[in-house]
Amino acid sequence: MPGINPQIICHRLHINPAINPIAQKRHNFVTEQVAIIEAEIDKLLAASFIEEVSYAEWLANVVLVAKKEKGPWRVCVDYADLNKACLKDNFALPRIDLFIHSTSGNQLLSFMDAYSGDNQIMINEDDKAKTSFIIERGTYCYKVMPFGLRNAGETYQRLVNKIFKEKIGKTIEVYVVDMLVKAPQ
Template sequence: MKADIGWTIADIKGIGASVCTHNIYMEENCKPTRDPQRRLNLPMMEVVKKEVIKLLDHGIIYPISDSKWVSPVQVVPKKGGLTIVKNDKGEDVPQRVQSGWRVCIDYWKLNTATQKDHFPLPFIDQMLERLAGHFHFCFLDGYSGYNQIAIAPKDQEKTTFTCPFGTFAYRRMPFGFCNSPATFQRCMMALFHDMMENFMDDFSVHGNSFEECLAHLALV
């Protein structure tokens, strides 16, 4: 099964548009907005440049010259694990370690004008209760899960973002959309509801026997 595991973004095959497509439905009478790019220092510009090139190379974004909706890029710290440090009183306290930088789009204005999808996320305690009825488990983490789902062509221009290197739009669902979690959860439940539990991009494949668990894993 090693060949079926996605190790890099180049391994993403995506979910067919006939299975799941992300649509962006707007509230009535909303007015499109075009935000200017935000100022970035030189190190942050390099972070953005690297991300844009990566997404372009793999067809996740494409250049676009004009759009009614334009949102700005921002760079935020990427949080890693926890470490223990001393506070001013000499006490040991946990502190989150920064592991790098994350490029994201500020879709606040677009999200405000978007009709909300209220598809529910599962309750963790109920998921654990269902898992307790099985004896074998495999735990998976979805790699760039949102990027697996295509955006409806008519809505792609709404995803346009601006940065020092131009304006680009997404072909596949990015992080930052208000309805991305609902779309992703609905898709995963439709595909895998009878063979595993999933909460967003965390998957728990299960089976009453080792062979059944492996069979479910092979299907996933």
Template sequence: MPCIPRKIIEHKLGVDPACKPVKQRKRLFDPGRSLIIETEVDKLLIARLIREVLYPTWLCNPVHVTKPDSSWQMCQDFTNLNKACPKDSYPYPRIDTVVDSFVGFYILHFLDAFKVYHQIYMARKDEEKTSFITDRSTYYYSTMSFGFKNTGATYQRLVNKTFKSRIGRNMEVYIDDMVVKSRTYEEILEDLRETFETLRSIQMRLNPKKYTFGVPSKKFLGFIVSHRRIEANPEKVQAIINMKTPTSVKEVQRLTGRMAALNRFLSKSAERGLLFF
């Protein structure tokens, strides 16, 4: 799978040299999960996203994450490796500032990167540290993968650098969420042409199944954005309506957490929230 050139961006772990490498013991999985692991490994090998490795100093195990459709996805348990990596303090955009910026833009175009993290190479000196073990062999990642610490910061650094002349003008980007915004129908073609030329220049690939072009509003970062204002996400409102009356501290905490996501849409939310305590 082609990736963004190394001269543009690489993911660097920055492992603390004082931390000793950790080799996790190989875990046992039932036949069904083992088959999922080996099937996913075959796909990654074909796409050249992983390679076999000999004598790794760091070693972790696969884990299974449940997807929204209840199927399983293979990830890696990078707990030990992540503990040895410092936090990347690169700043993320303020969500409230981003969603407020759509006021006055009547046509919106939503884009989604294809296998977003796998498009960024690992720094060569860090590749071997990403090693994991299966029933068949040991492998390392040649690209960034889900589960590494600081992947969001690396991706935000990439998009800020790539779209620096356009963010706020006719585009907004929050990690891998990209929106092109046009004020008039006459501006649409130019805004999209500029976007795709920029993406082509860094060899970033998009997921055609998740395109949405020319809509007046859509969900973005948990809000409904449009040219008029932002609106509360109906799904979050309905989730609160469907809740049973809280009968424990944990359930009250769950309610206040859901209410917090709607604070900006509620008058005197802080005062009214005191009733929960």
């Protein structure tokens, strides 16, 4: 699976040891919803983003969220319990007002979105099972950093700051997955 070498960065879950793991009971979905969920799980398995897991202590549920009014469904994992247990990473994200201000005086601007950027960062091996979620056909965990985990933005910002450290503030600005390449002419 392509992605960022874990020696450069990987996502760790720093869980408060005073909080006990929470295993949610599986939600029931109607047949049409099960088909949507299973199709997404098949895509994630094919991309090697997830794997089957057994005996997970932390267990979350899948939820379906409408992308747009009457549009397709987005399959998400509800990590609310896990996120409450994770300690806050104090890594400072860039201030968006400074990000915007830094573009003044530049005539050429190119905006980019690092689509699926979270999924390029591996989860620490010891933390994979903590990202477990349950659906009708089984229990799975993430091998890569999924959308919705606490501190994922901070981990991603750390990565891009390392990669672009010589360019940030000069020809590029980065705010988590949003990137801006700038030039005066």
